[in-house]
Amino acid sequence: MEMHTVCKAGSRGMLTNPGPILLLGAPGAGKGTQAKILMAEWAVPQISTGDLLREMRKDPVKSISPLGQQIRQVMDAGKLVPDELVQAIVLERLQQPDTVKGYVLDGFPRTLPQAAWLDATLASGPNTLPVVAVSIQVSYTNLLRRASGRRNCPVCARIYNLYFQPPLQDTVCDVDGTPLAQRADDTEEVFSERMRTYDVLTAPVVAHYRTQGRFAEVDGELPVGEVTQAVIDAIVRLRS
Ligand code: AMP
Numbered sequence: 216m217e218m219h220t221v222c223k224a225g226s227r228g229m230l231t232n233p234g235p236i237l238l239l240g241a242p243g244a245g246k247g248t249q250a251k252i253l254m255a256e257w258a259v260p261q262i263s264t265g266d267l268l269r270e271m272r273k274d275p276v277k278s279i280s281p282l283g284q285q286i287r288q289v290m291d292a293g294k295l296v297p298d299e300l301v302q303a304i305v306l307e308r309l310q311q312p313d314t315v316k317g318y319v320l321d322g323f324p325r326t327l328p329q330a331a332w333l334d335a336t337l338a339s340g341p342n343t344l345p346v347v348a349v350s351i352q353v354s355y356t357n358l359l360r361r362a363s364g365r366r367n368c369p370v371c372a373r374i375y376n377l378y379f380q381p382p383l384q385d386t387v388c389d390v391d392g393t394p395l396a397q398r399a400d401d402t403e404e405v406f407s408e409r410m411r412t413y414d415v416l417t418a419p420v421v422a423h424y425r426t427q428g429r430f431a432e433v434d435g436e437l438p439v440g441e442v443t444q445a446v447i448d449a450i451v452r453l454r455s
Pocket of ligand 1: 242264265266268289290291293294295296297298301321322323324325326329400409
């Protein structure tokens with residue numbers, strides 16, 4: 216990858232090639248939302264291991280294999296899929312040509328061994344930029360509401376939140392009246408387990424990037440646009 220270049224003043228991002236960006240944050244901190252905005256901002260892909268694993272679960276062949284069933288059980292319990300498996304999925308994704316200018320990692324690395332693997336993989340590849348990490352901070356109470364209140368329409372895929380963006384009537388979709396569904400790992404019980412997993416396994420990943428000076432923190436309770444601006448400013452600073 217060529218080194219990042221700076222474009223005209225006035226552009227929100229200033230960077231044209233942002234390189235590998237890592238968004239960190241507890242479940243529900245808004246990593247996915249911010250990753251999608253950055254993706255549009257810099258025309259780079261979002262690489263979400265949660266989404267890639269959910270796609271595998273939907274695949275009619277992979278989902279019924281023993282591995283597919285193991286993944287389902289682990290995810291539904293709020294635990295982590297084995298490092299080697301997630302790393303293999305990420306490696307395959309990083310080899311796609313759309314990653315050349317950079318990409319936004321969302322949900323990976325989530326353990327110290329995954330972080331070490333990523334650093335080593337990038338250092339041994341043609342990519343000249345190391346990962347920069349931005350952590351999105353949200354209080355436990357708000358994280359719980361974001362996760363346990365989240366509902367989606369199984370027909371039109373519209374997303375609601377019973378606390379922050381409720382449907383007009385009960386728990387049915389405003390658009391087509393379909394009863395709303397909840398992701399299996401958004402229940403309060405699974406949320407608590409995911410938070411425990413985050414505290415034990417992912418907090419050291421934050422420390423890893425912080426120690427290396429490739430790390431910034433932003434307030435994830437601000438309005439979405441302000442969080443985006445803070446994330447972009449942090450990335451530009453870390454790349455300068
Ligand atoms: P997410 O949508 O990022 O919250 O991920 C949903 C679930 O997928 C997690 O609770 C884990 O079971 C699994 N998962 C996603 N990313 C990883 C990862 N980097 N390492 C291990 N498991 C993961």
